[in-house]
Amino acid sequence: MSVTAADIKKLRDMTGAGMMDCKNALNEAEGDFDKAIETLRLKGQKVSAKRADNDANEGAVVALVSDDKTRGVIVKLSSETDFVSKNQEFVDGVNAIAEAALKAFPASKEELMEAAAGTSTVASLLNDLLTKFTEKMELTYERLEAAVVAPYIHMGNKAGVIVGLSSTGDAVYEAGRDVAMQVAAMKPVAVDENGVDQSIIDKEIEIGMELARQEGKPEAMLDKIAKGKLNKFFKDNTLLNQMFVKDNKQSIADYLNSVEKGLTVTDFKHVTIG
Incomplete structure (x- = not known):
């Protein structure tokens, strides 16, 4: 015909x-x-394979929490160009995937691909976006469950944060929003020193000892000096120990304790473009 x-x-x-x-x-x-x-769609898949070596350093990030504020998700869809990442249909697609993720709350990205998205699945929606834009795209998915989960999306969908807190209530949620902005601004590596990967600790001690050695400090003092520098690293790079960007006279731990005695962060997720 x-x-x-x-x-x-x-x-x-x-x-x-x-x-x-x-x-x-x-x-x-x-x-x-x-x-x-x-x-x-099949052509789109071939395009994806052909462009597999290209960089996908643009895209959009969406962070959402459930109505009861006990669950949160972050979805990032990377693209090759900001022409695509700023396209409203692309952003709407990322929002649709995030909504599907929040509703299904799958344990993994692989399970997310099978989740319902409208009348189809997330995998099919991704394929539709690939067919339309013919750029390499990469999906990132994080989730969090806590007494309260608070979100933050940086301007232009360039970063998303979800923070889990140990208690409930409106004041706790608003404090969580502040802490989520802190994460976006200060990029902590863990909630506190207990969450820092041992490989990072070992590397910081190694660097601290070498710097002290270069300064001519006695060999017997190097370990003690390095551990002192490690404490400074924890203060600067772990969330609860960081100084609060909205009030640098108190740490995040102090700020949360002022909102509600004993209130703390249970976990956080931070996803950025690039």
Whole structure:
């Protein structure tokens, strides 16, 4: 059967693919729109493989929490160009994936791919975005569950944070929002020193000892000096020990204790573009 210009436009409107791609897909599918869409999706997958070595340093990040504020998710979809990352259809797609993630709350990215997104799945939605934009895309997914989870999205969807807190209530949630902004601004590596990976600690001690050695300190003092420097590292790089950016006279731990005695952060997730 002959493919009309109206058919090509209809398929383009449905998929966002290029005119010639739509024409070729319709010809190959003999006018069957469902088969043509599948052909375009298959082409999109090939495009993804061909562009696998490209950098995907742009994109959008979305952080959402449940209505009862006990669960939170972050979804990042990377792209190659800011032309794509700023496209409203792309951003809407990332939001749709985040909403699907929050509703299903899957344990892994692999499970997220199978989650329902509208009338389809997240995997199908991703494929649709790939077909439309023909850029390499990479999906990142994080989740968090706590007594209260508070979100923060940095301007332009360039970073997302979710913070879990140990208690409930409106004041706790608002404090969590402050702490989430702190995470975005100060990029802590862990909640406190107990959460710092041992490899990081070992490296900091090694660096501290070497610096002290270069300063001519006695060999017997190097370990003690390095551990002192490690404490400074913990103060600067762990969330509860950092000074609060909104009030640098108190630490995050002190700030949370002023909101509610014993209030603390149970965990946080921080995802950024690039």
